[in-house]
Amino acid sequence: MTDLTFLPGRTALEAVGLGVKHRRGWALRDCSFRVPAGRVCALVGPNGAGKSTLLSVAAGLRRAGAGSLSVLGRAPGGPEARPRVAFLAQDKPLYPNFTVADTLRMGEELNPGRWDRAAAERLVRQGNLPPHARVGTLSGGQRTRVALALAFGKRPELLLLDEPMSDLDPLVRHEMMAALMAEAAENATTIVLASHVLAELEGVCDYLLLIGGGRVRLAGEVEDLISAHRLVVGRHEEPGPPRAFAVHTVVESRTVGRQLTALIRPEGPLAGKWETGEPSLEDLLLAHLRAPDAPPLLTPSAEPRSAGVVAA
Numbered sequence: 001m002t003d004l005t006f007l008p009g010r011t012a013l014e015a016v017g018l019g020v021k022h023r024r025g026w027a028l029r030d031c032s033f034r035v036p037a038g039r040v041c042a043l044v045g046p047n048g049a050g051k052s053t054l055l056s057v058a059a060g061l062r063r064a065g066a067g068s069l070s071v072l073g074r075a076p077g078g079p080e081a082r083p084r085v086a087f088l089a090q091d092k093p094l095y096p097n098f099t100v101a102d103t104l105r106m107g108e109e110l111n112p113g114r115w116d117r118a119a120a121e122r123l124v125r126q127g128n129l130p131p132h133a134r135v136g137t138l139s140g141g142q143r144t145r146v147a148l149a150l151a152f153g154k155r156p157e158l159l160l161l162d163e164p165m166s167d168l169d170p171l172v173r174h175e176m177m178a179a180l181m182a183e184a185a186e187n188a189t190t191i192v193l194a195s196h197v198l199a200e201l202e203g204v205c206d207y208l209l210l211i212g213g214g215r216v217r218l219a220g221e222v223e224d225l226i227s228a229h230r231l232v233v234g235r236h237e238e239p240g241p242p243r244a245f246a247v248h249t250v251v252e253s254r255t256v257g258r259q260l261t262a263l264i265r266p267e268g269p270l271a272g273k274w275e276t277g278e279p280s281l282e283d284l285l286l287a288h289l290r291a292p293d294a295p296p297l298l299t300p301s302a303e304p305r306s307a308g309v310v311a312a
């Protein structure tokens with residue numbers, strides 16, 4: 001991602017000891033992390049990890065039960081944050097009886113002084129959506145396009161997207177990803193994008209937040225997180241893990257036949273005849289998803305800076 005979008009020192013999201021409780025228990029527990037402004041951040045985690053919960057707290061739709069989450073330095077959902085944040089929820093609520101044109105008009109009326117009509121209309125036009133079609137008659141992917149147009153038209157400083165591309169065909173998905181990247185680069189918009197499509201995140205996201213079991217597992221610049229790990233392959237015939245790994249943090253290690261493949265965080269040179277290489281983002285994420293007990297890692301920029309108290 002281009003450095004032009006990096007806004008030194010500014011914070012888009014900051015959680016300090018954040019806990020969120022649903023009826024059945026805590027969805028998020030003691031989460032502390034920071035996402036700097038101007039980043040395109042992938043929000044990844046297994047089903048039920050708490051991604052939607054986190055985004056709904058950031059959007060001001062749900063309250064924290066413990067600790068705090070600040071959005072652009074303010075309380076989520078407050079008068080200062082609300083106009084600057086757009087949220088596209090998984091179910092993309094739209095009015096089915098409104099036409100596409102009515103929906104964009106509503107966006108304009110709800111966002112006086114901010115609405116970018118050209119950007120919203122361009123997105124709708126690119127999908128060949130008839131302006132007079134009722135939203136309820138559109139396909140799932142077409143409704144997603146309208147919902148994205150509403151979110152883009154708001155010209156948010158922070159765009160929260162909860163698996164926005166899941167019902168788009170591959171070509172449209174590609175086109176929408178490109179539109180997101182252009183948006184981020186042109187307007188220094190911070191994007192937090194929850195997604196299960198790991199391959200789609202590579203080359204698009206420059207920041208990562210991996211949550212699992214309601215806790216933060218990885219947070220920071222994709223580049224730094226990747227370079228903190230090594231993918232190790234080699235022959236291993238003895239039972240148990242190789243002795244050479246003892247001084248390193250082993251995230252995951254698997255042996256098929258005599259071939260061992262491991263993802264480690266090296267604490268120094270690795271002894272022995274191993275082939276080592278840099279993991280891809282997908283390698284990194286898959287290994288951490290398969291190893292839920294691996295120790296967490298936050299890069300310095302992902303450490304919270306405040307004590308967690310924010311004004312509305």
Ligand SMILES: Nc1ncnc2c1ncn2[C@@H]1O[C@H](COP(=O)(O)OP(=O)(O)OP(=O)(O)O)[C@@H](O)[C@H]1O
Pocket residue numbers: 022023024026027045046047048049050051052053054
């Ligand atoms: N409204 C609710 N009432 C009760 N429990 C809920 C509610 N919403 C979410 N949960 C629970 O909170 C936990 C986190 O759910 P959440 O939807 O945030 O996860 P997620 O990471 O977005 O999952 P997915 O990848 O499946 O969308 C889950 O255990 C879920 O069952």
